Amino acid sequence: AVVSTQSTGKTRREKRREMMMMINKRILCKLMPNVCSRASTLPPPRIVYCYGLSVNSKGMDVRITANGIRMFSTSSSSSSQPTNEANRVKIYTKTGDKGTSSLFTGERRPKDDDIFDVLGTTDELNASIGLSIELAKKFSSQPNDKQLQLIQQLQEIQCSLLDVGSHVATPRTPETSEARLSRTTFSDSHVVELESWIDNMEKELTPLKNFILPGGGVMSAQLHVARAVCRRAERGIVSLIRTGTVDDVVGRFINRLSDYLFVSARFASMIEGEKETVYKAKTKILHDVSVKNKE
Secondary structure (H helix, E strand, C coil): CEEECCCCCHHHHHHHHHHHHHHHHHHHHHHCCCCCCCHHHCCCCCCCCCCCEEEEECCEEEEEECCEEEEEECCCCCCCCCCCHHHCCCCCCCCCCCCEEECCCCCEEECCCHHHHHHHHHHHHHHHHHHHHHHHHHCCCCCCHHHHHHHHHHHHHHHHHHHHHHHHCCCCCCCCCHHHHHHCCCCCHHHHHHHHHHHHHHCCCCCCCCCEECCCCHHHHHHHHHHHHHHHHHHHHHHHHHCCCCCHHHHHHHHHHHHHHHHHHHHHHHHCCCCCEECCCHHHHHHHHHHHHHC
């Protein structure tokens, strides 16, 4: 079956959107069952703005493109659709070849638009956090409870960042329908949750008396990289908030997330038994080297 976006009828478009949300939720659960275990309790859409996604689930290929949703059976028992490679939908759609892409509202904008810049940086942040998680797994064959707790928190943050993307891809403008605005509302509960995690980690950390340098172990160093990317995402989001395109709660979340990533980097260093490097002024470093050479 093919659900096309060519029709201009409101009812048809709304039906297509509903189907997209339903399929996207199923795809998310298929691709990220552990990361997004909360998917059934959170408002869709999570990845509806990510055109070009394809997944095979229970003998059914689902393909989301800017031209609609394509579904066809790959089961050997189905005779209504051919299953050879020639009939498979390709990963590329060519809809962005002219330098534009589509928002959740259906509006097409240049790919260097401020919204897509923020979406790209948010995606980069999510990937950076994902690398932090994988480094934690790689260098800890038997993660302890604190490491598992940190990994679980980071995975939940990855889900929240997808919610941020859905929100950003739905401009808070008069032209956007109330239904879409409602579906992509970002809750302040995400901010409260981050603050709780920060407070709990800081109870176990030595209070800071000096600036520290990014490092303190492989996972800690990568979390510092994620923190720097988070600050860049925040700068873009602040501009969108100023124009009324994004709700200010998203700005609070990203701001708090950078604080979380800083504290979690220190926490990762502590639980992995690594030493943090304290900042020293260059004159102090030169003095220390000079004294050591004389000795």
